[in-house]
Amino acid sequence: MPKKVAMTGNVAVASAMRQINPDVCAAYPITPSTEIMQQFSTFVANGQVDTNLVTVESEHSAMSACIGAAAAGGRVMNATSANGLALMWEMLYIASGNRLPIVLSCVNRALSAPINIHCDHSDSMGARDSGWVQIYAENAQEAYDNTVQAPRIGEHPEVRLPVMSCMDGFIISHSIENLELLDDAQVKDFVGPYKGTSYPLLDIGNPVTYGALHLQDFYIESKKQLHEAMKKAKDVVLEVGKAYGKLSGRSYGFFEDYKLADAEVAVVVLNSAAGTAKVIVDELRAKGIKAGLLKPRLFRPFPYLEVADALKGASAICVMDRADSFGAAGGPLFNEFRSALYDLPVRPMMINKIYGLGGRDVGLDDIRKVYMELVDLAQSGKASPLCEYITVRE
Amino acid sequence: MSKPKGWKDLPSGGMIKEAGNAAQYNTGAWRSDRPIWIKENCIQCMFCWIFCPDSSVTVKDGERGEFDYMHCKGCGVCAMECPAKEKAIVMMTEAEGARPDALEKAKAIAKKMAEEKAKAKK
Numbered sequence: 001m002p003k004k005v006a007m008t009g010n011v012a013v014a015s016a017m018r019q020i021n022p023d024v025c026a027a028y029p030i031t032p033s034t035e036i037m038q039q040f041s042t043f044v045a046n047g048q049v050d051t052n053l054v055t056v057e058s059e060h061s062a063m064s065a066c067i068g069a070a071a072a073g074g075r076v077m078n079a080t081s082a083n084g085l086a087l088m089w090e091m092l093y094i095a096s097g098n099r100l101p102i103v104l105s106c107v108n109r110a111l112s113a114p115i116n117i118h119c120d121h122s123d124s125m126g127a128r129d130s131g132w133v134q135i136y137a138e139n140a141q142e143a144y145d146n147t148v149q150a151p152r153i154g155e156h157p158e159v160r161l162p163v164m165s166c167m168d169g170f171i172i173s174h175s176i177e178n179l180e181l182l183d184d185a186q187v188k189d190f191v192g193p194y195k196g197t198s199y200p201l202l203d204i205g206n207p208v209t210y211g212a213l214h215l216q217d218f219y220i221e222s223k224k225q226l227h228e229a230m231k232k233a234k235d236v237v238l239e240v241g242k243a244y245g246k247l248s249g250r251s252y253g254f255f256e257d258y259k260l261a262d263a264e265v266a267v268v269v270l271n272s273a274a275g276t277a278k279v280i281v282d283e284l285r286a287k288g289i290k291a292g293l294l295k296p297r298l299f300r301p302f303p304y305l306e307v308a309d310a311l312k313g314a315s316a317i318c319v320m321d322r323a324d325s326f327g328a329a330g331g332p333l334f335n336e337f338r339s340a341l342y343d344l345p346v347r348p349m350m351i352n353k354i355y356g357l358g359g360r361d362v363g364l365d366d367i368r369k370v371y372m373e374l375v376d377l378a379q380s381g382k383a384s385p386l387c388e389y390i391t392v393r394e
Numbered sequence: 395m396s397k398p399k400g401w402k403d404l405p406s407g408g409m410i411k412e413a414g415n416a417a418q419y420n421t422g423a424w425r426s427d428r429p430i431w432i433k434e435n436c437i438q439c440m441f442c443w444i445f446c447p448d449s450s451v452t453v454k455d456g457e458r459g460e461f462d463y464m465h466c467k468g469c470g471v472c473a474m475e476c477p478a479k480e481k482a483i484v485m486m487t488e489a490e491g492a493r494p495d496a497l498e499k500a501k502a503i504a505k506k507m508a509e510e511k512a513k514a515k516k
Contacts, residue, residue, distance in 0.1 A: 099407030160406060199409060209410035221401040222408045229406070 002180040002248065009140040009172035012179055013079070013105050013165075014039035016147035018049055019187035022103075023074030023194070026054045026062035030084035031117045032169040033107035037079055059084040063091035063102075070100035071210045073200020075151060078102065081169055082109035085123045089130075095162045096131025096226060098210050101154030101196040102162040104132070105147060108271070108322075109169040110358040118359020119169040121270060122323040125332045131226050133163040133233050134300040138256075138274050141179040142297075143167040145250055148187055149240050155196040156236045159229050168272040170359065182248060190247055230301045237298050254303035256295040257310050259285060263292025265374035266311060268337055269320040270296055273355070273362050280367045291371050296333070304340035311341060316349045316378040318370050322356045330354075330387040349377055352387040360391045417465075421448075425468035428491030429461055429483050430500035436482035442472035480508045 007015065014036045017025070027037035037053075044053045054065045059080050070076045080088065085106060095102050106124045110116040124134060133153060137143040146165045154163040167173060182190070199208045214222055238253060245251025256274070259281050260266060267277050274295035284291040294310060311317060319338070321331025328335060330352035338350050353370055356362045370390070377384055405411055438458055443451040450466035452459040473483040484500040484507075493499075 097407065098409075199405075199411065206411075207413040209413075209415075210407070212408055212410050214408050217398060218404070218408065221399075221404050224401040225404070225406050228401075 002182060004178060005181055006176050006178055007140060008035065008174050008176050009137075009143045009167050010035035010107070010174065011039050012140040012144040012181075013147050013167070014043070015181060016144050016187070017077055017105075018043045019182070019184050020075070020077070020148065020151060020191050021049045021188070022051050022077040024052045024054065024066070024069035024076045026056050026065040026069075026076075026078050028056050028059050028062045028080070028084065030059065030081050032109055032119075032173045033079040033081040033084070033105065035173070036105055036107070059087040060091060063088040063095065063104075066102045066104075067091060067095050067098065067100055070095070070102050070196065071098060071200070072202045073194075073197055075155075075194040075196060076100075076102045077105070079105040079107065081107045082111050082117075082123045085127060086111060089127070092127055092130040092132060092162075094211070097222065099160040099197075099226070099229070100162060101151070101160050103147070103150040103154060104162065104164045105143075106164050106166045107169045107173045108166050114358075116358040117169070119171050119272075120322045120357045120359065121166075122357075124164060124166045125323040125325075127164065128300055128332060131161065131230070132300060133159075133161050133230070133237070134298070135163065135165050135237075136270050136297055136299060137165070137167040137172070138271055138295060139179075140167075140172055140175070140177040141250070143172060144179060144181065145244065145248065145252065146297075148182065148190060149244050149252065151191050151194075151196075152240045152243075153233065153236050155194065156233075156240075157195065157198075158232045159236050160196065161226070161229055161233060166271070171272045180248070186247060190244070234298070234301050234303060252297060254296075254298045254306050255310070256293075256297065258293040258295065260292035260294055260310055261313070262290055263314050264290040264316070264378055265371055266292045266294060266314040266317045267320060267367070267370060267374070268294045268296065268307075268311075268317065268333065270299075270322065270333065273320065273322065273367070276362060276364060277367050279364060280371055283368070284371055289371070289375060299333075299336075302336055302340070304336070307337060308340045308344055311337075311348065312344050312346075314348050316351075316374040317341075318351050318353055318374055320353045320355055320370070322354075324354050324357070334387065349381075349383065351377070351384050353390045354387065355389070355391045362391050366391055420464050422450075422462075422464045422466055425463075425466060426488055427468040427470060427485050428463070428488045429466065429468065429470065429473055429485055430491055430496055431458075431461060432480075432482050432484065432497065432501055432504055435478050435480045435501075435504060437478050439477060441475045441477060442483060445471050445475045447471060480504045
């Protein structure tokens with residue numbers, strides 16, 4: 001029977017890790033992800049897991065230790081945020097390039113400078129091209145559920161890619177919410193024995209080389225393999241999300257569509273702000289305005305055909321980004337969605353709002369204003385500015 | 395050489411499944427200086443075999459053989475360490491060393507080096 005518990009997002013993720021019982025974890029603290037490994041180290045000290053917890057001297061070393069342990073043949077997990085993720089940068093590419101299915105819990109936080117510890121998505125959005133599968137969570141329940149699903153996605157023989165499971169720093173990581181945990185035995189059974197590599201380095205009878213030099217003659221073949229594995233990950237995410245639904249009653253797909261089917265105006269927003277947007281959707285629906293919401297879950301690989309299909313009926317769409325891609329035609333999420341909708345026979349009008357950077361609160365009023373702007377846009381057909389900051393003082 | 399494998403047939407992640415595969419890779423092409431072995435000067439001390447940072451000095455039945463030019467990178471450590479009175483290993487440029495008269499030239503160089511060394515001692 002599932003247990004109802006009250007937990008912070010961080011403790012929920014640490015609990016999933018306890019139930020998964022990885023072989024190796026590396027730990028280097030950074031707010032707001034610190035609590036995950038702190039809580040997990042208690043499980044290690046209490047003997048509740050068999051994990052070899054490696055305390056390292058930086059996030060670069062943390063990811064390096066994960067890479068070594070994964071190549072050796074272990075199931076490996078880790079957690080970080082913001083500048084910690086930035087310091088892992090070159091190792092992120094090495095993890096995916098070597099096709100090692102490491103699971104990293106990324107607790108989204110703004111990148112310095114100015115130094116800031118609160119939520120935005122500039123950290124994981126910057127890592128979007130690093131060859132990691134990226135999954136996002138609205139709340140602690142989803143963060144827990146995604147963490148349990150992550151190893152099965154990454155370790156699938158046709159995928160074998162590292163997985164980054166993201167949730168909002170502080171807003172989710174440090175807020176206590178009610179959620180359901182699966183039984184330990186259910187998680188153990190769901191995740192199954194590790195099959196993330198066919199060639200572990202510890203198999204000394206069959207020595208192999210990881211990380212060899214690939215010049216003009218082989219490098220691009222390696223990247224083409226990664227490209228195809230990423231495509232394959234799409235099917236696997238669906239398959240695992242469905243299986244998880246059978247087990248828990250909570251099915252997962254590429255995104256959540258909230259009252260989107262007949263929506264005339266729609267907002268696309270990631271993570272915790274989607275919860276706020278749902279309140280406004282309900283409010284507007286009560287007034288007879290056909291408002292809808294799309295909350296992306298899988299960002300890499302990006303399900304561009306499916307989101308285009310889900311949004312094709314809307315006449316005006318706002319994509320909200322909690323990260324800027326300075327100098328680009330809008331934030332990272334906007335560019336992705338706008339490109340995905342380009343092939344629709346009738347293209348909806350699209351605008352972009354950059355919001356909530358560095359943890360700036362985004363409230364009901366802010367999101368209501370966005371929807372009302374979309375209503376105007378849909379009626380007048382007049383273009384608004386393409387990309388604007390909101391939740392900012394003028 | 396056969397056509398290299400395509401992305402579908404290569405091991406994933408650039409992994410190499412066979413151990414000791416460096417033997418198949420012609421790293422000798424990197425060489426700009428070439429060691430020439432003068433068999434008649436060789437005292438079979440095996441210093442060159444020990445000092446070679448690759449494995450480019452071949453030995454068969456306890457006797458030193460020819461250089462493995464497919465892997466020798468021309469570092470010159472063997473020539474430096476050769477203790478024979480008249481050097482059994484002489485470094486030449488790759489172009490000179492590839493000519494048919496290379497061995498004769500090498501012998502002359504070894505002889506000259508020994509004479510100069512003797513003169514310096516006096």
